[in-house]
Amino acid sequence: AQKVTQAQTEISVVEKEDVTLDCVYETRDTTYYLFWYKQPPSGELVFLIRRNSFDEQNEISGRYSWNFQKSTSSFNFTITASQVVDSAVYFCALSEAMDNAGNMLTFGGGTRLMVKP
Amino acid sequence: EAGVTQFPSHSVIEKGQTVTLRCDPISGHDNLYWYRRVMGKEIKFLLHFVKESKQDESGMPNNRFLAERTGGTYSTLKVQPAELEDSGVYFCASSQFGQRGDEQFFGPGTRLTVL
Numbered sequence: 001a002q003k004v005t006q007a008q009t010e011i012s013v014v015e016k017e018d019v020t021l022d023c024v025y026e027t028r029d030t031t032y033y034l035f036w037y038k039q040p041p042s043g044e045l046v047f048l049i050r051r052n053s054f055d056e057q058n059e060i061s062g063r064y065s066w067n068f069q070k071s072t073s074s075f076n077f078t079i080t081a082s083q084v085v086d087s088a089v090y091f092c093a094l095s096e097a098m099d100n101a102g103n104m105l106t107f108g109g110g111t112r113l114m115v116k117p
Numbered sequence: 118e119a120g121v122t123q124f125p126s127h128s129v130i131e132k133g134q135t136v137t138l139r140c141d142p143i144s145g146h147d148n149l150y151w152y153r154r155v156m157g158k159e160i161k162f163l164l165h166f167v168k169e170s171k172q173d174e175s176g177m178p179n180n181r182f183l184a185e186r187t188g189g190t191y192s193t194l195k196v197q198p199a200e201l202e203d204s205g206v207y208f209c210a211s212s213q214f215g216q217r218g219d220e221q222f223f224g225p226g227t228r229l230t231v232l
Contacts, residue, residue: 004159033218044120045208045223052218091160097217103148104162104173105221 002027004094006108013082014116021077021111023092029053031097034068034075035105039089048090051075082115089113119143121224123209129230135197138227142191142211148172149192150212150221151184155205166192167215199231 003026013019025034032053037045049059051068059066063080079086089112093105122141130136142149151163163182164174168189177184181200186192196203206228210221 035220037223043126043206043225045210047220047222050218050220095218103165103212103215103217103219103221104150104176105152105160106162107152107160109159 002029002032002094002096002106004092004106004108006090006092006111008111009109010112010114012114012116015084016081017115018078018080019082019113019115021079021090021092021113023075023077023108025073025075025092025094027073027094027096029096033095033097035093035095036066036075036077037091037093039091039110041088045091048077079113082113084115084117087113087115121209121211121222123207123224123227125227126225127228127230129232130199131232132201133198135195136199136229138194138196138207138229140192140194140209140224142209143213143222146211146213146222147189148212148215148219148221149186150210151192151194152176152208152210153205154208154226155202158205160208163194165215172215196229199229201231204229204231 036048149166162176212219
């Protein structure tokens with residue numbers, strides 16, 4: 001069965017620090033998708049990124065970057081030069097591609113990031 | 118374009134009462150999902166509609182939960198009778214194509230408190 005673990009429940013940094021949010025996943029499928037969502041105080045989950053299991057290229061989008069390593073089953077998320085507006089709960093999620101897997105997302109427990117001015 | 122909306126944002130009910138949650142997906146999205154997060158736990162999948170049909174309801178916890186999507190537009194999730202362990206945040210999401218790996222767009226959730 002699939003599982004996503006976000007070991008860091010809460011992280012606190014000072015503005016302009018870099019911070020990495022860890023995500024480790026388990027799946028028996030060879031084809032799968034990994035996601036990161038951000039949950040700001042308003043409550044909705046905001047999509048940040050999707051990667052498929054065949055694409056291990058790291059990705060950078062502005063201050064955000066993602067490091068996907070199949071060898072360690074990890075999909076870590078780094079925010080460079082953090083800002084107060086980055087304060088939110090961040091969720092990592094997995095979607096398997098097996099025929100009977102459905103379209104459901106399996107979420108990690110979330111990491112609450114607090115960026116202090 | 119309007120996002121996924123959910124109503125109410127908060128609901129406080131007594132144990133044994135009935136509550137109905139509503140989700141309006143993004144217009145044109147045939148796929149609608151319900152998830153919930155109970156206190157201190159992960160967000161868990163409940164079910165998936167394709168238009169008005171239940172594609173996957175493997176996550177529904179028990180028969181006190183009834184989800185409907187008449188006409189393939191908005192969906193309701195009824196809890197009857199509510200129990201204390203049903204407290205949590207109920208999220209709705211929608212996607213256009215329903216293919217594995219599709220981005221699911223989430224609503225703000227309904228926070229349900231059962232006293």
